Every structure is written in C-alpha cells, then in structure tokens.
Amino acid sequence: MAAAFKNAGHRIMQVYSPNLHNASLLAYHVGADATNELTGINADTDLFIISVKDDVIEQVAQTLAKHQKPMVHTSGSTSIDVLIKYTDKAGVLYPLQTFSKTREVDFINVPLCIEAVNGSMYTDLEQLAATVSNHIYSINSAGRKILHLAAVFACNFPNYLYGVAQQLLADHQMDFNLLRPLILETAQKVQQQVPTSVQTGPAVRNDQTTMAVHLQLLHREPQMQEIYTLLSQGIIKNNIDGHGDK
Amino acid sequence: MAAAFKNAGHRIMQVYSPNLHNASLLAYHVGADATNELTGINADTDLFIISVKDDVIEQVAQTLAKHQKPMVHTSGSTSIDVLIKYTDKAGVLYPLQTFSKTREVDFINVPLCIEAVNGSMYTDLEQLAATVSNHIYSINSAGRKILHLAAVFACNFPNYLYGVAQQLLADHQMDFNLLRPLILETAQKVQQQVPTSVQTGPAVRNDQTTMAVHLQLLHREPQMQEIYTLLSQGIIKNNIDGHGDK
Numbered sequence: 082m083a084a085a086f087k088n089a090g091h092r093i094m095q096v097y098s099p100n101l102h103n104a105s106l107l108a109y110h111v112g113a114d115a116t117n118e119l120t121g122i123n124a125d126t127d128l129f130i131i132s133v134k135d136d137v138i139e140q141v142a143q144t145l146a147k148h149q150k151p152m153v154h155t156s157g158s159t160s161i162d163v164l165i166k167y168t169d170k171a172g173v174l175y176p177l178q179t180f181s182k183t184r185e186v187d188f189i190n191v192p193l194c195i196e197a198v199n200g201s202m203y204t205d206l207e208q209l210a211a212t213v214s215n216h217i218y219s220i221n222s223a224g225r226k227i228l229h230l231a232a233v234f235a236c237n238f239p240n241y242l243y244g245v246a247q248q249l250l251a252d253h254q255m256d257f258n259l260l261r262p263l264i265l266e267t268a269q270k271v272q273q274q275v276p277t278s279v280q281t282g283p284a285v286r287n288d289q290t291t292m293a294v295h296l297q298l299l300h301r302e303p304q305m306q307e308i309y310t311l312l313s314q315g316i317i318k319n320n321i322d323g324h325g326d327k
Numbered sequence: 328m329a330a331a332f333k334n335a336g337h338r339i340m341q342v343y344s345p346n347l348h349n350a351s352l353l354a355y356h357v358g359a360d361a362t363n364e365l366t367g368i369n370a371d372t373d374l375f376i377i378s379v380k381d382d383v384i385e386q387v388a389q390t391l392a393k394h395q396k397p398m399v400h401t402s403g404s405t406s407i408d409v410l411i412k413y414t415d416k417a418g419v420l421y422p423l424q425t426f427s428k429t430r431e432v433d434f435i436n437v438p439l440c441i442e443a444v445n446g447s448m449y450t451d452l453e454q455l456a457a458t459v460s461n462h463i464y465s466i467n468s469a470g471r472k473i474l475h476l477a478a479v480f481a482c483n484f485p486n487y488l489y490g491v492a493q494q495l496l497a498d499h500q501m502d503f504n505l506l507r508p509l510i511l512e513t514a515q516k517v518q519q520q521v522p523t524s525v526q527t528g529p530a531v532r533n534d535q536t537t538m539a540v541h542l543q544l545l546h547r548e549p550q551m552q553e554i555y556t557l558l559s560q561g562i563i564k565n566n567i568d569g570h571g572d573k
Contacts, residue, residue, distance in 0.1 A: 136536065158537050178509055179527050184516060192505050218505060227499045230541045235492035235506045236513045237528030238558045239485035244522035244565065246481035253473045259438050259464060260481045261518050263424055267482045268514030270430060272507050276490035281425050282483030290382065291404050295476045304561065311554055312484045318550075319490065 082132070082155065082176055082213075085188035087111040089212040095123045124148035128209070130155065130174070131164075139163040151202065157229030160222040161196050172197040172206045175225055176214075179236050188213050194220040194228065245305065277319055284316035328378070328401065328422055328459075331434035333357040335458040341369045370394035374455070376401065376420070377410075385409040397448065403475030406468040407442050418443040418452045421471055422460075425482050434459050440466040440474065491551065523565055530562035 083093050093113040098104035101117040108115035116122060119141065129148075131141050132155040142152055142164050151170035154163070157177075164171035175194040178186055193214040197203035203219075210217045220228060243264055247257045270279045283291040292313055299305045329339050339359040344350035347363040354361035362368060365387065375394075377387050378401040388398055388410050397416035400409070403423075410417035421440040424432055439460040443449035449465075456463050466474060489510055493503045516525045529537040538559055545551045 135534070158540060177505055179512055179516065179525075181516065181520075181525050181527070183520065183525075186512060190508050192508060194505075216504075216508070218502075220501070224499060224501060226540065226544065227495060228501060228505060229537075230544050231492040231495040231501075231506060232509055233528050233530075233541065233555075234488045234495065236509050237526070237530065237562070238488050238554075239510075240513055240517070240522050240526055241530075241558055241562050241565070242480045242484050242488075243517050244526070245561070246477040247522055249473060249477040249480065253470060255466070255470060255474060255477075256464075257521070258462075259423055259440075259474060260477060262436050262438060262462070263478055263482050264485075264514045264517060266432060267425055267486055268510050270425065270427065271486070271489050271510060274427075274429065275503070276486050276493055279425075279427050279429075280483070280486055280490070281427070282479050284479075284483065284487075288381070291475075294404060294472065295479065298472065298476050304557075304564075308484075308557055308561065309479075311550075311557060312487055315491070315550065315554065316483070316487050319487070 082130070082174075082188070083107055083111045083113075084185075085213040088188075091209075091212070094126045097122055119144050122148075124150060126150060128153065135159050139166075142167045151205070153206065157225055157232065161198065162222070165198055169198065170202050172202050173222070173225065174206060174210060175220070175228075177228065177232060189215050192216040192218055194218045194225060196221050196225065245308075280316060280319070282316070284313035285320055287317055287320070328376070328420075328434070329353055329357045329359075330431075331459040334434075337455075337458070340372045343368055365390050368394075370396060372396060374399065381405050385412075388413045397451070399452065403471055403478065407444065408468070411444055415444065416448050418448050419468070419471065420452060420456060421466070421474075423474065423478060425486075435461050438462040438464055440464045440471060442467050442471065491554070526562060526565070528562070530559035531566055533563055533566070 087093055093111040095114045095116055096104045096108040097116050097119055099117055104115040104117055129145050129150055129152045131138055131152060133141055135156050135158060138154050138156060138159055145152060146167035152164050152168050153172040153174045155174055157175050161171055161173050173196040177192040177194060180186060191214055193210045195206050195210055195217060197206050246260055250257055295309060296306055299309060333339055339357040341360045341362055342350045342354040343362050343365055345363055350361035350363055375391050375396055375398045377384055377398060379387055381402050381404060384400050384402060384405055391398060392413035398410050398414050399418040399420045401420055403421055407417055407419050419442040423438040423440060426432060437460055439456045441452050441456055441463060443452050453463060492506055496503055541555060542552055545555060
C-alpha cells in the first residue's frame with residue numbers, strides 16, 4: 082500500500098516498525114525515513130496509517146493520539162471504535178487482497194474498503210483511495226468482519242487445499258505443474274460466473290463410486306478423509322438445495 | 328477436446344451421445360456427423376475417443392470392440408484395463424482441466440496425461456497429443472487416480488469454498504466482486520510458488536482471537552464452523568511441521 086501511495090504521487094514521510102530492519106526495508110523502497118521509536122515519531126504528516134497486528138492497533142493509536150492527526154487502520158477484523166477513542170478523525174482503509182513480500186500486486190485492481198467516523202473524513206479517505214484503486218467500497222466495521230471471514234474461505238482455505246494437492250502429488254513423485262493450470266482456470270471461471278453454477282467433480286455429480294475410491298486412497302490420512310467428506314457433503318447439499326447446475 | 332483436435336487440423340468423423348441433441352450440438356461445432364446409435368457407429372476412423380461417464384466406459388468399449396480400431400478413454404479415475412480387455416490398441420488421454428460449456432479453454436496449456444498399452448500406441452498418442460497441447464505427461468493408471476484425487480482438492484473444493492464466501496457476502500448484502508480479485512491473486516501466487524510458502528490468514532499466524540471471532544460469526548451454521556475448524560487445524564499443523572513461512 083505504501084508503494085501504491087508513493088507511485089500515485091503521495092509522500093511517505095516515515096515508516097515505523099519495532100524492528101528497525103523491517104522499517105528500513107520498506108522506508109528505502111518508498112523513499113521515507115525509518116524509525117523504531119513510536120514515541121518520537123515524525124508528526125509532520127496529513128495521515129497516520131496504522132498497519133500493525135490487530136492486537137496492538139489500539140496501543141499505537143493511543144501513543145499517536147497526542148499529535149491530533151487523522152488516523153486510519155487497515156485491519157479487516159478490527160472495529161473503527163479503537164481509533165474513535167483517541168481521535169475525532171478516525172477511519173479505516175482495508176485493502177482486500179493477499180500480499181506477500183515476493184510478489185508485487187497491481188494495486189489499481191485491489192478492492193479498497195473505506196469506513197470513516199464522519200462524512201468529512203469519509204470524503205478525504207475516498208479521495209485518497211481513488212488515487213490508488215479503481216474499486217472503492219463503503220463497508221462498516223460489522224460488514225468488514227464478515228468480509229474478512231469470507232476472505233478466509235475464498236483465499237486462505239483454497240491455498241491450504243492447493244498445498245494438500247501438491248503434497249499428494251509429491252508423495253507419488255508427480256509434479257505440481259500438472260495442477261497449476263487447473264488452479265488458475267478454477268479461479269478465472271468465477272471472475273464472471275457464480276461459483277455454484279460452475280461446480281464440477283464427483284460430489285456435484287453425486288458419484289459415490291469415485292468418492293469411495295478417493296476415501297480409500299486417503300486411508301492413511303484420517304484428517305484428509307475428514308476434509309474430503311465434509312467438503313463433499315457441502316457440495317452435495319448445495320446441489321440438493323438447487324443452487325448447482327450439474 | 329474435440330474442438331482442439333479440429334482446430335489442429337484433425338477430422339472428427341462422428342459424435343455419439345445417447346442424447347441426440349447433445350451429440351448434434353458438439354457435432355455441429357466440429358463439423359462432424361451426429362448419432363445416438365452406438366451399434367451403428369461409423370467405424371471409418373483412426374481412433375475412437377470414449378468420453379462418457381466412468382461407469383459406462385467399459386460397455387461402450389465392448390460395443391466398439393468388433394471394429395478393431397485403437398480406443399482411448401479420457402477418465403481420471405478409470406484404469407486402462409477396461410479397454411485392454413477389448414483391444415490390443417488401448418490408451419488413455421486425460422486432460423487435466425475443468426471444463427464448462429460456457430467457457431472455452433485454451434487447450435495448448437492444458438496438461439494432457441497419456442497412458443498406452445504398449446510403446447507403439449504410446450508413440451501414436453504422444454504425436455496426436457502434441458498437436459493440441461504443449462504439456463504432455465506420461466502417467467499410468469495408478470498415478471492418474473492420485474492426480475484425479477489431487478484435482479478434487481485443487482479445483483472442486485476451492486470452488487465450493489468460493490461459493491461459501493459468496494453466500495456469506497450475499498447474506499449480508501455484499502457483492503461477490505469484492506472477493507474476485509483476491510481469488511484470482513491467490514491462484515496466481517501458486518503459479519510460481521509452492522502453496523505452503525505463501526499461506527496467509529489467521530490460522531497460519533495462530534491468531535486465536537480472530538479465529539474465535541470467526542467461529543462466533545458462524546454460530547448459526549455448525550457445518551461451516553466444522554469446515555473452518557478442520558481447515559484451520561490443517562494450516563496450523565502444516566506450520567508446526569515446518570512447511571510454512573509465516
């Protein structure tokens with residue numbers, strides 16, 4: 082996000098992290114100063130962006146309160162209330178994307194969810210957000226919690242299942258490259274369509290023979306059997322409820 | 328697959344389906360005849376491609392046996408043995424991709440898994456496969472079974488979870504478009520990387536607070552709670568076993 086703001090012409094004044102090495106890495110990348118001293122932070126800024134672990138957001142906000150500057154956090158599962166306690170210019174900028182240090186994301190397509198304590202703060206954040214993303218949504222703290230939960234189902238759990246598949250292949254000396262095009266196509270399909278309408282596989286066909294063979298293949302891994310059964314039951318249930326197509 | 332063969336310059340002689348309407352749709356698309364009479368099928372061909380439900384493959388092979396032509400099936404979970412019973416030119420062409428009528432797939436990138444009863448049949452199939460795909464793998468029936476199981480974890484189950492996420496948003500009047508870029512990026516990340524090395528989310532951080540909040544949000548859906556718990560446990564276990572990065 083820091084890189085996206087910088088590329089959009091904003092100036093990142095300073096990057097704080099308790100770990101100075103981490104602060105310096107990002108600071109260098111965006112042409113800012115680095116510090117690991119929260120109490121001595123440079124307050125010559127228009128906005129504090131608090132992007133830290135959920136359970137220390139409030140503590141950081143409390144420390145920064147004395148500067149009386151607008152503050153936002155970037156957390157999906159944290160309410161705006163932890164900031165409202167300390168400033169009358171509180172907001173949230175929640176980018177709904179999975180980030181990793183090894184891969185740069187094209188920020189312009191990242192959905193940015195905004196919440197603000199009042200209309201004037203909302204307008205400011207909306208203008209700021211529009212400089213880096215084409216997909217801005219107004220989502221309050223309750224909605225953001227649901228969204229964060231949904232993101233676990235849509236991102237974290239599928240990635241775990243990719244790993245299960247990769248391990249299955251590795252156990253039998255097969256290459257994960259076999260599955261990579263399938264994984265990509267599965268994600269591309271739902272860019273236009275609704276997931277239940279493009280569900281494939283043995284469960285949606287209620288193909289009991291194949292499912293029994295699969296459970297047998299997993300006989301040494303009871304936890305995998307349990308996952309297989311539970312998710313297959315979910316697919317079968319969706320189909321009975323009439324959401325599915327085939 | 329028929330379209331891919333046609334586009335590569337091969338001639339599709341005839342398309343059979345017990346449902347003449349379905350046979351005609353595909354036949355029209357690839358410039359072939361259509362029939363719903365298996366016994367009177369046109370045997371003036373170099374290869375029969377048997378692409379039917381798993382439990383009727385053998386029956387179709389038996390009916391076609393009298394023509395003494397090479398035969399392949401396209402099933403992940405069916406052994407080559409059901410064809411070897413009826414021909415000395417048996418093989419398998421298994422395309423590892425998810426197909427839907429509403430979306431054309433670029434076949435050149437689809438992994439094609441080949442098995443054949445002998446070296447000469449293998450060479451023939453390999454030459455044929457090379458005209459439509461750049462990704463040809465030699466996989467025997469035992470390997471193909473594992474591959475098919477792995478594909479369920481890598482494709483069918485993630486798609487089901489996309490649907491769970493979409494339903495969660497719909498229940499709270501939020502748009503699935505919020506999640507679509509995240510889903511795509513999650514799949515794109517593992518095109519170069521190994522899934523366990525890019526795992527994100529509360530479980531891999533062992534963030535018990537967030538996981539408890541998520542389970543509470545799902546309190547009206549015990550089956551979703553069970554899925555959440557089981558997959559989170561899997562991610563935590565991976566991490567303890569030292570596969571994970573963060």
